[in-house]
Amino acid sequence: MTSISQNLGQAYSEQLPNLGQSLCDILCFFGLKRVYGVGGDFVANLINALDGPLQVLPSSNEMHAGFSACAQAELTGLGACLTTYTVGSLPCVSAAALARTEGLPVIFMSGAPGENEIQGHALHHMVHPGSGWHTDLNAALNAFKALGIRAERLQGQRHQGQPNVAAARFFELVCEAVQSRQPVYIEVPRDLVMQPTQSLRLPLNIDELNAMTRLNLAGAGLIADDICSRLVKAKHPLVYLGERLRMNSALLERIVHFCQRLGLPYATSWFAKGMVDESHPLCLGAYNGVFSQCRGQAYIEENADYVLEFGTAIYDSDTNNAFASGTHAIDTHPNKTLLKGTARWELDLQAVVDALERANLPVRNLALVNQNKDLHEAITPDTSSSLGYANLAQTINQFQRAAGKDFILVPEVGNALFAAFALDARSSDVGRSFLANPWYAAMGTSLPYARAIADELNAKGSPQPILLITGDGGFNFQCNELINLQKQNANLIILYMRNNLFHLGKCGDAPIYACNDLRFDVSKLIAAYGGKYHLCQSVDRLYEALAMGVQGGLHLIEVPTSTEPEQQSPIAIKLNTYISAKNGNPEALISWNKLCGNLPPTDAQ
Template identity: 25%
Template structure:
């Protein structure tokens, strides 16, 4: 079969599962955009800027499996790069396509716009090579081979890839053989060896535990890991990067693990375990309570996507999913079930305070918001108060929590919500974002309205960067921001979409607003006001940990 290079690229993207491409038009990608307009099964979603486009593709990919971004060379590339780096840090597969100047301009080193006007067309590629699994510049003679190579790397490593697409080759013809991406296969002998080592460790353990990290989402291991834990009756805990990837109910669910930031019963169980099966675990500062994890010496069995380290032996050439399957074959449960410590806490926890009377605080707000959430909601929370609160929340069954604790870019969640809404329009979406984070990417609220996304947005207005105030400068002006009329913005950005705009300053207003939000079928935007130092439980301790690690001081202010 023959077709154009542009058609070949779109065909390959559809084979990978891409049905939406986010981005911004530019003079070097317009012909490719024309082709997208005429291609069934794939559509272009225009965003307000390239940074937001890549965030939206990230949010889409976390639910659909893969995301795609289209930018124009130079200015668009570098605008998107921070979000692409975030996807790399968090293991999110994205395809970034850059419409670049024509090959004749590249080959003649022409001094064209969107470059440094020095004839160098390699500097942008050099930037992207630091934050992607693979990069390429398409040429007619090798376009198909190079496209397949980089998409295979994305499929295997679950990280972003980058394709430069010269503007003058979109309709150059090439061969387009059918291709389906395939994962590497495990070495049979090494798989048997690894499964035996893991089974032996489980059999001789007194207190095993499974720690789940982002690898489970990346490689779609959710159901398989649950079966593994149930087969051996091994309790499991999730790092913040893997919340909601496994069922958060039942006797085997311990809770979220983050070192000293964990619930006491969760920390006690993990720290007392003599066999810790880590599934893709990386102890990052923000996921480990600032390196306060305490794993018993020799207890860790480190399972990564294509390797396992157990008792000092590293075995390569095996897939994690094959290992889990192999170790369950013909092996019976050997570990007794455990009591769920979170369930015990819930049974003895005081009832949520009534909305009638008492002070207005974030503690009251977050307790009440937990009751607002429904099973199977998609919940997004931005870095700061919102993420801290949601990582400590008990989420209903089937919820998906989208957070970015490793790259931790404020503003991520709003454009990511666009991608999530378009990826799963049949689910209800709820976004929690602070005022400082919102101001980073506020433009994409207009795109949510343009596409008539059904989402409830809680804007936490506490007058600036509360998470930074908890670290240093609680009264400092550098943590202040302009106080926008937030609740008026949705109408200004997309009044024809009929957004429901609400303001909440106390408990009674919150109750009324939640009732309206629950009944609304479109976009609900709720501005919720608090004082600058009001924060969810855990933020003060986190600020103290950050302060000690970053600055080596205990006091909240420098002398």
């Protein structure tokens, strides 16, 4: 049968790269520097091909590799995870669901059986019962597809005279992930890695690639004219920044500069927290209706007479919109321009911003400087008082201001996450100062997230400290990832809020809520990983421990916390009331309606 050289010529045949080389070239073209994963038999050839041009870094398990890749995508615009066939890739489904939910471009790569190995019998890695009548090679592909994720297995040569098109297909899939900001799942048969594939002529850079999707939006100038008219008339305008801008740093920077140049106050949604420096006088913080604890809440709810809203989600999330409580003042504002950004790469928003930047608008200073100062003075905690969720955010905020140290904040799902929304997210050397996973079904992300942040900080030569805040439930989900933080000498402070319970949403006393044991000695655990342990039960002790932590290295600060309502953060109290009300608790329902201003009529009325 005709070979490639016989069919297409010796010169063409000799310049063909193998698939492994092409995959490296493609991933490097998109700026990827690191891949997180776990080794295995079917992925060994792929690991050898990628190692060198890329850092192929270990994770403690496949799910954590996926979570680290999600954080990597948040920070750099693309993340990648590498696992073996089915037994490795299926544990990544939770991380893939997170990436899909949060709109993160993550490449989930899996080794797969070679095309020459498929003989109709069951392979050890297959999801296949011993009593089955047929084999199923596509269990992982179908699992990822069930999440609505693009999932494909690369194919090899189909004619001996033609090289395979696997590299070209891989490039198309990565383009799809980056440009649509969605994860993809790709299986690579292990016998293809060293086989020749069609050579590709990659674009010169990402801008050239993006130029292929340029949008000429008719009417952007008319939209901008209407916005300008409303801005001029407004006495108390507000620019509201949504989470779709997290992955478009260039556009976000332009909008923030526009606000600061004209003296316009701006706030973010909860899901967008940390993408701007909240210490700026014009920044009002992250707003979320009755659940808010931001310094600009009064301005937003009582003063704002025009809202310019950029890049919020097309389909509203209950978490991000005050849990559908009807208390989100921006959702129902009567004078608002809503610019969701429906085009790829928010090209429609960019067209409107282009026109706004050319407009002749008045400059005014609407910064809440005095109000910010008064607020900070009012919430400075008593240094001798006991420490708990109720005053945790105040204490950390005061430390950041007094010590001049800006943390990158990484809260874990649970009480820690909702207490953290009251933290000041300040400046960051990696562009984001608050990285959280608000999607409840993926508890256990904070240590893998910290891992990716530490790698990015190290690449930039930055010693900026990471402050991870977790309850003992979330911590026990993932503490095996500490081994990799130890290996990378990460500058990480773990604030370990211990109550030995899964407390957020707790609606009873079943044993399922008991996530820890009183005999668990976390000091010995952190010592095993080369970290330093601190026990803090008062505000002044936490100041001391944080001051030692910012000097560098791995630190764990244990804070025994009470489950009494007065010791909980205000946001968590409201959220627990909401959860109990939704579960039908009559007392909680009354409290929730009162909280939202929806008091039912009494008999006297």
